[in-house]
Amino acid sequence: MKLDVLVxxxxxxxxxxNIGGAICSLTDRGKKVGVIDLTxxxxxxxxxxxxxxxxxxxxxxxxxxxxxxxxxxxxxxxxNTRANQIKIIAEIRKTQPVVCITGAPHDRHPDHGKSTQxxxxxxxxxxxxxxxxxxxxxxxxNHILHYMQDRPFDPDFIFDIxxxxxxxxxxxxxxxxxxxxxSAGQEPETYISTPSYFKQLEARARYFGxxxxxxxxxxxxxxxxxxxxxxxxxxxxxKANR
Numbered sequence: 001m002k003l004d005v006l007v008x009x010x011x012x013x014x015x016x017x018n019i020g021g022a023i024c025s026l027t028d029r030g031k032k033v034g035v036i037d038l039t040x041x042x043x044x045x046x047x048x049x050x051x052x053x054x055x056x057x058x059x060x061x062x063x064x065x066x067x068x069x070x071x072x073x074x075x076x077x078x079x080n081t082r083a084n085q086i087k088i089i090a091e092i093r094k095t096q097p098v099v100c101i102t103g104a105p106h107d108r109h110p111d112h113g114k115s116t117q118x119x120x121x122x123x124x125x126x127x128x129x130x131x132x133x134x135x136x137x138x139x140x141x142n143h144i145l146h147y148m149q150d151r152p153f154d155p156d157f158i159f160d161i162x163x164x165x166x167x168x169x170x171x172x173x174x175x176x177x178x179x180x181x182x183s184a185g186q187e188p189e190t191y192i193s194t195p196s197y198f199k200q201l202e203a204r205a206r207y208f209g210x211x212x213x214x215x216x217x218x219x220x221x222x223x224x225x226x227x228x229x230x231x232x233x234x235x236x237x238x239k240a241n242r
Contacts, residue, residue, distance in 0.1 A: 013056070025163065056068065100123060
């Protein structure tokens with residue numbers, strides 16, 4: 001399957017949290033989007049491997065994904081090894097995405113920064129024909145972007161998710177062992193499980209949307225230099241409300 005966009009996430013729910021609105025917007029417009037989860041989130045305080053898998057399946061339906069795989073590289077044990085790179089390279093070559101979106105370069109959770117560097121290295125090596133991965137032909141995407149995670153960065157773009165904010169909310173809340181939990185029950189409360197965390201998520205989307213003249217927005221950074229621009233269509237066809 002050839003994809004328009006392939007999103008990488010350290011844990012199930014990272015894609016939904018941080019780029020879910022853009023994914024919904026793309027799939028609503030008929031684009032083929034996939035997600036590669038690098039771990040099963042098995043070290044998370046709440047939930048189990050089985051519940052996280054079911055939640056990811058539910059979220060994938062809401063997002064309208066064409067493809068999703070979990071590489072099970074080890075939650076809290078992510079290593080930038082050739083063996084792990086080959087697993088990622090195989091997914092890149094199999095799906096041949098035009099655009100790849102990965103996590104923030106640095107973040108609160110150690111897995112986030114580690115997974116990003118692992119993915120970036122794999123994306124580069126995927127273009128080297130002498131590196132063997134399941135007999136698949138070399139491939140590199142045309143563009144690589146970072147989505148924002150827990151800690152902010154200065155974005156290069158704000159993607160308008162005003163029309164897909166409700167869908168993003170549903171996709172995030174599909175992980176019902178993790179988010180917006182009214183009471184901890186038999187499992188302990190965590191940094192992300194309280195309703196106040198979900199309010200913060202909405203506040204961020206409103207803040208970055210406001211900066212760009214939208215109601216809700218998701219911030220993105222272009223990888224490794226200025227973003228290339230060959231058309232003014234985005235500027236000629238859209239007006240920021242600011």
